Amino acid sequence: MRQKPNGAGIIAALDTPDPARAEGWARAVAPHVGLLKVGLELFCAAGPQVVRRVAAHRPVFLDLKFHDIPNTVAGAVRSVCGTKGEAGGPAMLTLHGGGGGAMIEAARRAAEDSLGEDRPALLAVTVLTSFTAEALAATGVSGGPTQQVLRLARLALAAGADGLVCSPQEVSRLRDAFGEAPLLVVPGVRPAGSDAGDQARIATPEDTAAAGADWLVVGRPITAAADPAAAAAAIAASLPRPAPLFAGPHSHGLPSHGLPQQ
């Protein structure tokens, strides 16, 4: 059991094109989760101002999975950091590890130049949780998801990423290889008996937390429930040691970016 000493917390993924619906979910689940995730569906429909609306309830994980040439990604990171001016910018954002070391280094420099210690944490997405070994091999990557996750993790952390997005099935291997410091943010979480949907590499909240995840990203098991607040509360209650929800600086040895403290 690799459970983090201060526990694991939940990030609720607000996947809807409707900002009013997203805000309703945000208000309902805020007492039970550490962060709220704004992803491509909500951001593309509602624009950057939705980040501020959601951040009124909990710090935001902005998941746009940047993957482009270093100059373009650096510009996108500067644009995201610009939205933080009046408070309410994201606490964490995602880049694709497959974008390579130069892209991640450029993103890190852009974030530091824009906001210094108040920059968001940068998370490198490794192998998407929807990938099976066969689907990954079809893209030309042999050796299976775990090997590719470890390879991208090494590259991303060396280039300045603060953490990784991986599936529950790689968490303990990443902890063995890289220790306690990298922030591990983990989607593909499914309470026992719930529908996997398009997720391939999954585990229960209990097992994901016990493996050493910092944050469990949970979307449909909360948002498709008849009572999203009750669903979020039940998942939080199932964790071996829930993280405190206090939103404070300097967690995980990272700069002061408003991450809820673990």
Ligand SMILES: O=C(O)c1cc(=O)[nH]c(=O)n1[C@@H]1O[C@H](COP(=O)(O)O)[C@@H](O)[C@H]1O
């Ligand atoms: O970066 C992510 O958050 C992410 C990476 C990944 O590999 N898999 C993955 O599912 N996600 C996100 O995590 C959320 C999972 O949602 P559910 O499958 O509904 O719980 C979605 O918003 C995805 O965009």
